[in-house]
Amino acid sequence: MTNIPLLVALAALLSPLLATAHDCSQDFRAEAEKMMPNSTRIQSCRRKTLAAELAWSFDRASRGLHVAFGAQLRREDTGWLAWGVNPGGPHMDGTRAVIGIKQRNGSYGCHKYNVTAATKSRRCPLVPADDIDIGVEFSSYRMEYVPRLDYHVIVATVVLPEKEFNSLETHVVWQIGEHINGNEPLMHPKSLNNFDSTETLDLQSVKIISYTRHRRFKLRIVHGVLNIVGWGTLLPSGAIVARYMRIFPKPCVRWYDVHVSCQTTGYIIGSSGWALGLWLGKASQNYKFNIHNTAGLIIFILSTIQMLAWRLRPAPDDGYRTYWNMYHHFLGYAIMALISFNIFLGIKILEPEHVWKWAYIGVLGGLGSVALSFELLGWTKFLIEKSSSSKPT
Structure with a gap:
């Protein structure tokens, strides 16, 4: 799911790490x-x-x-x-x-x-x-x-x-x-x-x-990049894989392995960013950002629950599997919405160069374009098959 524009956008986020006075x-x-x-x-x-x-x-x-x-x-x-x-x-x-x-x-x-x-x-x-x-x-x-x-x-x-x-x-x-x-x-x-x-x-x-800003500012940059790459990029990529790779352009028998790999990598990277954020909060006693901190904690808890699905999901023939799928999908979409909100809130708090906001908008735009393209292909395929099946033989 990775492409050149996405890498360029992420590289733009990393560029402040090299900045000095x-x-x-x-x-x-x-x-x-x-x-x-x-x-x-x-x-x-x-x-x-x-x-x-x-x-x-x-x-x-x-x-x-x-x-x-x-x-x-x-x-x-x-x-x-x-x-x-x-x-x-x-x-x-x-x-x-x-x-x-x-x-x-x-x-x-x-x-x-x-x-x-x-x-x-x-x-x-x-x-x-x-x-x-x-x-x-x-x-x-x-x-x-x-x-x-x-x-x-x-x-x-x-x-x-x-x-x-x-x-x-x-x-x-x-x-x-x-x-x-x-x-x-x-x-x-x-x-x-x-x-x-x-x-x-x-x-x-x-x-x-x-220079106080140099030390903590760079750690905040690392915190932001880890969260954007982990929570904000790999987790949505894993959701796209789960929704579309198993269906078309042609079914992929390994879609679940790719889905789990994206989610697990994203969870590890995002959790590292969250843990660094906790340390930064403890080290910065003069100010607190309660909404950002609370949203980050909720994201970590709900994502941990989602990761447990890897081992705790019911078997395909279990009667509860349908309800579990509904819960798993709904919770996943809710987490992604909360992640986007919290990343934009973090960018506003950090007040870095405007390239941060536009780079993340580019990441969301790229992922959204991929999802929309697959969605249109899916509906096109469905309508064609429905039209073919309705014709008299």
Whole structure:
């Protein structure tokens, strides 16, 4: 049942595994150079999660880190950009940040903030701390709009105290949100890319030491590919084999072996993807996707029940065989519908390149085309045979 277009579609899904951090666009780099302090040379300019770009330069003598962080805001009326450093690790709690805010009247404001556990949990509002010592010294911070890029850009300089910040291992956090309450940025979208917007930098050698997104993002890619190949491709292929190979173009005596092989391989691969998803859920305590997780558990349980049919199905002459066939077919179609729903939901959560969604649509389209072609052939054969049998001899 495998064909070249299907392999190409699956290869497109695997391509993000090879992806690494990319240099920023030349246009953003040019704009960032204009915004940096005089005679400051950009040392690093990279694309980040959330379709953002970050340019920076570090002065060892003054321990000043000059940054330009830019991205498009999703809403036209309001939105906010945040960039900061965290002495405790690559996470939100404890981050000292500058946040640029676009107000409803079109004006821009930029303030410094201290993101604590209380503000993260919304127990207290996240308010500007421009006149408060937050442990690091931000200066010359502002927010600008670059029309030719449709970017809003935060420009700032932060002096990192030597006691709290190690320039060989500096933790950086960034974020983009849509809603505000005055100068208070409200909760950002709850996508994986929003939660993964952290990294650890070596400011002296200009290297990314630890990039949270690289590690877990690649595991999520593996999780998605295993589920799409196992649950989303091989299981439907096995159903197509069972429905059509035993009938035409000419009966295949080995159809059951092919059917079981497709289902067993798909079950093993899909279960591996599901188990990896469980591990990722345990390793990611900051966010849960209950619908996706529950649907995955139901798929695994029902598919396990289906696999038991290999040993527990009644004999062909058993009176219960007809009812068992009805249950087996209905449950199989229900599982495939749930699988398609959950795969699309997973793609939405992961927010990868659009090629993912279209590749999986291509997989479904290919399988659907094969099934539809066989269905039309079957009805054509049936009508021809019926017409021949109705003719007088």
